[in-house]
Amino acid sequence: MVKKFSVGKRGGKLRFPSLHSSADSGYAVAEFAMVFPALVMVLFFGFWIVQVGLNEYSLQTEVTQIARAIARGDNSAPQIAEAAIHGVTFDITTQNNVTSVVGKRSIHCPAPLRGQSFELKAVAAAQNEGATSD
Amino acid sequence: MIKPSHRDDSGNITLMALVTIIVVMCGFAIVMQFSKVVVEHNRVKNAVELTALAGATDLIQGPEISCSSSRRIAQSNRIVIEQCLATGADIRIRASSNVSIFGRNYVVREVARAGFE
Numbered sequence: 001m002v003k004k005f006s007v008g009k010r011g012g013k014l015r016f017p018s019l020h021s022s023a024d025s026g027y028a029v030a031e032f033a034m035v036f037p038a039l040v041m042v043l044f045f046g047f048w049i050v051q052v053g054l055n056e057y058s059l060q061t062e063v064t065q066i067a068r069a070i071a072r073g074d075n076s077a078p079q080i081a082e083a084a085i086h087g088v089t090f091d092i093t094t095q096n097n098v099t100s101v102v103g104k105r106s107i108h109c110p111a112p113l114r115g116q117s118f119e120l121k122a123v124a125a126a127q128n129e130g131a132t133s134d
Numbered sequence: 135m136i137k138p139s140h141r142d143d144s145g146n147i148t149l150m151a152l153v154t155i156i157v158v159m160c161g162f163a164i165v166m167q168f169s170k171v172v173v174e175h176n177r178v179k180n181a182v183e184l185t186a187l188a189g190a191t192d193l194i195q196g197p198e199i200s201c202s203s204s205r206r207i208a209q210s211n212r213i214v215i216e217q218c219l220a221t222g223a224d225i226r227i228r229a230s231s232n233v234s235i236f237g238r239n240y241v242v243r244e245v246a247r248a249g250f251e
Contacts, residue, residue, distance in 0.1 A: 028147050035151035042155050046162035053169035057176050064180035068187070098210060124180065125210030127188035127203060 041111075048110045055105060056120050059088060063103035063122040066090065070099045071126035100125045167235045174233040174242045181211035182229045182246040189218065189225040190248035200225055216243070224249025 062083045069076040070092065080090055083103070091102040101124050109116045189204035197220030204227055208215045217228040230243045 031147035031151075035148055035155075039151055039155055039158070042158050042162075046158065046165070049162060049166055050169065053166070053173055056173050060173065060177050060180060064184065068184065071187075098207065100210060122177070123211070124184060125207055126184045127191055127207055129187075129191055 045110060052107055052120070055107065056122070059103050059105050059120055060122040060124075062088065063090075063101050064124045066092075066103075067099055067101040067124035067126040070094075070101070071128045073129060094128070097128045098125050099128060171233060171235060171240065171242065174231060175244070178213055178229060178231045178242045178244045179246075181208070181213045181231075182227055182244045183248075184211060185213065185215065185229060186225055186227045186246035186248035189220060189227060190250070193220060193223070193225060193249065197221070197225075 062079070066076050066079050066083070069079060083090070086105070088103050088105045091104070093100050103122045103124075105120045106117050107120055108114070109118070185204045185208045188207040189200045192200045192203045200220040201215075201218035204218055204225065205215055208227075208229055213229040213231050215227060215229050217226070219226040224247055226245065226247045228243065228245045230241050233240050233242055
């Protein structure tokens with residue numbers, strides 16, 4: 001049986017299989033060029049989401065530490081100043097011997113949604129030390 | 135006998151990329167849900183520590199008042215106290231919070247202990 005696309009020497013001429021006709025050469029490159037940016041965008045967006053998660057995690061920790069420091073009577077100004085560098089704003093209230101800290105960080109959306117932003121929020125409440133409940 | 139295809143293979147990359155994008159997006163959805171749990175764990179851990187410290191502040195007034203002030207702080211920190219054990223010089227708090235993962239409820243639990251030396 002003679003195979004139409006066999007590899008080997010036949011008739012004194014070395015033949016290599018050719019699965020692509022000249023008509024469709026370049027399709028792969030063109031398609032790749034079209035889908036590659038989409039793939040990059042998906043990856044970029046995914047990493048951005050992970051980064052948002054990390055930001056939320058650190059915001060929670062910062063807010064808790066500041067609430068604890070204020071409740072203990074420590075100077076929390078350096079911690080607040082450090083967090084402010086990263087764009088965090090704090091709303092601190094003390095009521096009934098309970099210190100409540102609300103931390104907010106604005107997150108900007110990546111390239112396709114540039115200009116839009118949303119806010120991450122973390123809340124922590126701590127009882128002031130030295131004070132007892134009513 | 136295996137016959138090689140004579141068909142036009144244009145569109146293969148598009149299909150492969152589409153499958154890859156779907157797989158990557160599913161992966162990120164899983165990572166997103168997982169990070170949601172990690173963030174909630176961190177929040178509950180921090181909140182339960184503050185709750186235990188509040189209870190420890192009032193330990194001298196007895197276990198009832200100690201647990202009561204712990205509950206007050208827990209409420210402010212949006213966690214639910216499951217167990218409050220105030221014994222002598224220390225207080226042990228077990229608290230939880232719910233987080234929704236792929237539409238299913240997942241309970242995040244943390245324990246903290248505070249007291250006098």
